[in-house]
Amino acid sequence: MKKLINDPHAVVAESLAGFGAAHGDIVTVQGEPQYIVRADAPVEGKVALVSGGGSGHEPLHGGFVGRGMLDAAVPGDVFTSPTPDPILAATKAVDSGKGVLHIVKNYTGDVLNFETAAEFASADSIEVRSVIVQDDVAVQDSLYTAGRRGVAGTLVVEKVAGAAAERGDDLEGVTAIAERVSSQTRSMGVALHAGTVPYAGVPGFELPEDEIELGVGIHGEPGRARVPLENADAIVDKLLEPIVSDLPYASGDRVLLFVNGMGGTPLSELYIVYRRAAEVLAGKGIEVVRSLVGSFVTSLEMQGASITLTRFDDEMLELWDAPVHTAALRWGC
C-alpha cells in the first residue's frame, strides 16, 4: 500500500484538520465529537441540513457544507458510519429553532445511527425530519435486500434542498423538495480497480485486469455483474440503459447529467463518459439542461465512474442554479 499518510488510524482526523485549516472562511471543524459546521452556524431563521456517513467519499459530505447547501457534515471512520453522538452534536449545533433535516444515504449503518440520533434530538425538543437517498439502480431486487443504496445522487439532493432552506422554506417544505429530488434521481456506477482502506492495507476487492464491476457501490460493494472490460462507449451504454429505463426518463424530459469520478479516474476520461452519455440522451430526445463533471462522491482511489440523472422541473432547476458557496461547489456568488 502506497499512500500519502502518517498513521492509518489518524487519516480522518488529520484530513479534517487540514480541511478546516484550508477552508476556515466557510467551515469550522469540531474535534470531540467530530463534525464540520458552517462557520456562521446556526443560521438564524433557517432550516438546517445535516448529512454524513463514512469517510473516504470526499468531497462528500464536508465539501458541501456552506451557504446554499449543508449546515453540517458528520464524517465517520473510513467507510464506517458515524455514531449517534456526533450526529446529535452537529444537529444541536446547527438548529436555529426552525428544525433540522437529516439527509442519509441508504446504507444500514448510516440509517440506524441517524435514526438513533434523531430520536435523541427529538427528546431534546429539536424537530428532525429525515430523507433517505436511494438512487442506485444497480440494486435490482430491492425487496430482498437492504434496498437501493444512496450514491452520487445525494449531491443533487443536498444542493437543491440546501437552496430551498436558504430561500426560507420551512421544514415541511425543505423535506418535501428533498424527497422530490430524490424521487427524480437515478445513478449507476462502474469500478475498474478497487480502493484501499488505509487501516486494512489491501484493496477492498480484486478485479482481474480485463474485468469490471458493473453497478458497484461507493464502498466497492458488488453490483449487478462482473463483465469483461470494453471500450468507454460500450460501458457508458451499459450504465445509462438501466438508469434511463428505471424512472423512466423520456423524450421531452429536462435533466441534469452528472458524471462522477470515483477518486482514481482522470477528468479526461470522465469527459469521454460525458460525451457518450450526452450523445445517447440526445438520441432519446432527453434534454440535458445542466451538467456536472468531476470527482465529487468518491470511493478513496477507486478507478471508475458513475452516471446520475435528475429530472428537473422549473423549481428544481431554479434551486440548482441558486448561489452556493462550499469548499467543493461554488457558483453564483
Place this chain on the structure above:
Amino acid sequence: MALDSAWSREWMRRAADVISENRAELGALDREIGDGDHGENLERGFHAVLEKIGALDGDATPGAVLKAAAMALVSTVGGASGPLYGTALLKAADAAGDAASLDSAAVVAVITAARDGVVLRGKAESGDKTMVDAWTPAVDAAGKASEAGKSPAEVLRAAADAAAAGAKATEPLVARKGRASYLGERAIGHRDPGAQSTSLLLAAAADAAEAGTGGAEAGAGAADASEAD
C-alpha cells in the same frame, strides 16, 4: 454465581476478552460478505464498555450495568452493529429492571427483550442472515430451559448453544438485510459475522454464570469482577 452485579460485570469483561480474541476471525467473516470492520468496531466498543462500567458504583444492578454498556456501544461502535447491540442491551436493561439478581424467568425476559430490540431497530426477520438468526434460537432455547426448571446459568448455556447453532445455520442462507444483501447468491457459504458475534456474547454470559458455581472459583470470579472496577 448468582446472576447479580458481579455476574453482569464479569459477563462484560469476558465479552470484551472473547471479542478481542476473535477480532481477526470476525473481521475475516465480515470481509467475505461485508466490509471487514466488525471485529475492530466491536473491540473498540467493548473497551469503552469496560471503562464505563468501571466507573459505576460497586452495587450497581445488572440492569444498570447493561444500560451503561448499551450507551458505551451506541457511542463508540458505529456501523450497523453499534445501534443494534446498543438497542439490544438497552432493552435488556429495561427488562432486568431494578432486580439485584436475575432468576431463570428474568434471564428469558432479558434475552427476549434484547432480541426484540434488535428486530425493532434492524427490522430483520428470521432467515435474513443477520444476528436475529442467533438471537431467536437463543430466546426459544432459553424459554424451554426455564420452563423445564433449569437454573439461570443453565438457561444461559442453553441460549448460548442455540445461538452458536443459529450462527452456523446462517452459512447456506442468502442475505436479505445489511450490506451482505447486495451479494445475492454470492453470500451463500459464508457465516454472518453479526450472528457469530451474538453467539460469542451469549457464550460469555453463560461462562460468567458458570465461573462462580464452584466454591473456590466463586472467590476467583469475585476477584476478577472487582478487577474490572
